[in-house]
Amino acid sequence: xxxxxxxxxxxxxxxxxxxxxxxxxxxxxxxxxxxxxxxxxxxxxxxxxxxxxxxxxxxxxxxxxxxxxxxxxxxxxxxxxxxxxxxxxxxxxxxxxxxxxxxxxxxxxxxxxxxxxxxxxxxxxxxxxxxxxxxxxxxxxxxxxxxxxxxxxxxxxxxxxxxxxxxxxxxxxxxxxxxxxxxxxxxxxxxxxxxxxxxxxxxxxxxxxxxxxxxxxxxxxxxxxxxxxxxxxxxxxxxxxxxxxxxxxxxxxxxxxxxxxxxxxxxxxxxxxxxxxxxxxxxxxxxxxxxxxxxxxxxxxxxxxxxxxxxxxxxxxxxxxxxxxxxxxxxxxxxxxxxxxxxxxxxxxxxxx
Numbered sequence: 001x002x003x004x005x006x007x008x009x010x011x012x013x014x015x016x017x018x019x020x021x022x023x024x025x026x027x028x029x030x031x032x033x034x035x036x037x038x039x040x041x042x043x044x045x046x047x048x049x050x051x052x053x054x055x056x057x058x059x060x061x062x063x064x065x066x067x068x069x070x071x072x073x074x075x076x077x078x079x080x081x082x083x084x085x086x087x088x089x090x091x092x093x094x095x096x097x098x099x100x101x102x103x104x105x106x107x108x109x110x111x112x113x114x115x116x117x118x119x120x121x122x123x124x125x126x127x128x129x130x131x132x133x134x135x136x137x138x139x140x141x142x143x144x145x146x147x148x149x150x151x152x153x154x155x156x157x158x159x160x161x162x163x164x165x166x167x168x169x170x171x172x173x174x175x176x177x178x179x180x181x182x183x184x185x186x187x188x189x190x191x192x193x194x195x196x197x198x199x200x201x202x203x204x205x206x207x208x209x210x211x212x213x214x215x216x217x218x219x220x221x222x223x224x225x226x227x228x229x230x231x232x233x234x235x236x237x238x239x240x241x242x243x244x245x246x247x248x249x250x251x252x253x254x255x256x257x258x259x260x261x262x263x264x265x266x267x268x269x270x271x272x273x274x275x276x277x278x279x280x281x282x283x284x285x286x287x288x289x290x291x292x293x294x295x296x297x298x299x300x301x302x303x304x305x306x307x308x309x310x311x312x313x314x315x316x317x318x319x320x321x322x323x324x325x326x327x328x329x330x331x332x333x334x335x336x337x338x339x340x341x342x343x344x345x346x347x348x349x350x351x352x353x
Contacts, residue, residue, distance in 0.1 A: 004220075007087055007170055007171060008086060008087065008226060009086065009088070009089050012085070012086055012229070012230060015230065017228075020035075020233040021034040021047070022047055022049060022050050023050045023051065035047055046238070047234050048234055048236065048241055049241065050234050051228065052072045052236050052241055054241075054245065055236075055241050055245050056070045056072065058245055058248050059072075059216065059248070062248060062251070063186075063188055063218070064188075065191060068221040069191060069218050069219060070216060070217070070224065071217040071218075071224050071231070072214065072215075072216060072236050073216070073217060073235065073236075074213050074215070074235050075204070075213040075214065075215045076104075076177060076200050076202045076204075076217075078231070079198075079227065080105060080108050080173075080175075080200070081108045081111070081112070082217075082230060082231060083108075083171070083198065084109060084142075085112060086226050087142055087170070088112060088114045090113035090114060091114075092139060093115075094114060094115035094117055094139050094140050095109055095115075095116055095117070095141060095142040095143065095144060096118075096132060096135050096140055096142075096143050096144075097116065097117070097119070097143065097144040097145070098118070098120075098127055098132070098145060098146070098149070099119060099120050099121065100125075100149075100151055100152065100314075100317045100318045100319055100320055101145075101146045101150065102146050102149075102175060105144045106118075115139075117135050118318075119131055119132045121149075121152070121319060123319070124154075125149060125152035125154050126157055127156045127157055127160045127161065127164075129160040129167075130163075133167055133168060136168065140168075140170060141170045141171060142170055142171045142172075142173060143168055143172045144175070145164070145172065145173065145174050146174075147174055147176065147187075148176075148178040148179065148285075148286040150177070150178070150289075151314050151317060151323070151325045152283065152291055152319075152320075153178075153285035153286060153287045153289060153291050153325075154286055155184055155286045158184075161174065165190075165197055166194075168196070169196075171196050171197075172194070172198070173198045173199075173200060174187050174199050174200070175200040176199055176200060177200065177201065177202045178205055178206075178288065179201065180205065180206030180254075180258055181205070181258060181265075181286060181288050184286070186199065186201075187199050195220050195222075197219065198217055198219040198223060199218040199219070200218075201215070201218070202214070202216065203215075203216075203247075206254055206258050206288070207247065207254050208254070208257060209243075209244065209247060212243055212244060213240065214236065214240055261288050261328050264328050264329070264330070264331060264334055265290065265328045267334070268326075268328055268337075269282050269285075271338050272290070272292060272338075272341070275342065278294050278295055278300060278341060278344060279293070279294055280293045280294060280295060288327060289327045289328060290328065291314070291320070291323055291324075291325055292325075292326055293323050294322055294323070294324060295322065296322060297315040297321075297324055298313060298315055300341075300344065301315075303344055304341075309336060309340055311324050311337075312324065312325040312326075312327075
């Protein structure tokens, strides 16, 4: 990897960050007269900890890393956006990513006026490191990888990812939003080995806290310092910090949910494969969703909508022709989906006779 300072945008490198009242003081005081707060309506009258120190301590223990290696964002979308703002000069630099993958990388690139270069996965939705690296040039600052990937649902080949991290001279972001549903280890164990690595995770999926909007970026202390330098001062509110902190005491409950989802995923896969008049293929999944190739994705999608069942039509996405992305729900929700598809399957079976 190149020296980190050479990868940072010059204006960000030289930026004097906004210094909020709470970041200048670490600890507890008996009287707070520094932030022009209303002295009444406690505790909601106080600004939250801008660096979320207490919450980071709990997350660090859970993830077995250091608090200084954590940035907490307003969903994962915030750190994704900050990656562009830290490393990429608008209209000069570019980023490279796999295709298909999570659409927010390209949206964030477009918002920040950064060229976004796509490298198609193979027919098994797998990464070829050589092809990906060949798509980079001297203006490429960041490579985005999503593993397990969305919408394909599979883990990317570990050896290919290692090649990318080892040979690319810029920043590699690995988005692990769905890692809790996989039986493979997180890339967090490699943070100290690869100084150019940023790992993204979230509390939205396995932890069941999507409405709290809390995403995580893990990286070296030096990289995290730049995240903290440019993020909005109080980006995680008091309610979210406290809610997440309390929920982290219930890891057993999270593990129980994951176990139930994985069981339902297996059952849903087997049942979908029997609907051969509609379903052509159910792809392997390391996530809480299934990518399903059907005879006519748009028709099936619309039929399900009429029955009050919403799935995601991925028909227009690369390598996903006639594919639906189906989230694994509760046993009851999955049963309703299957019943709706069975009726459609029987109708098509009758027509084909």
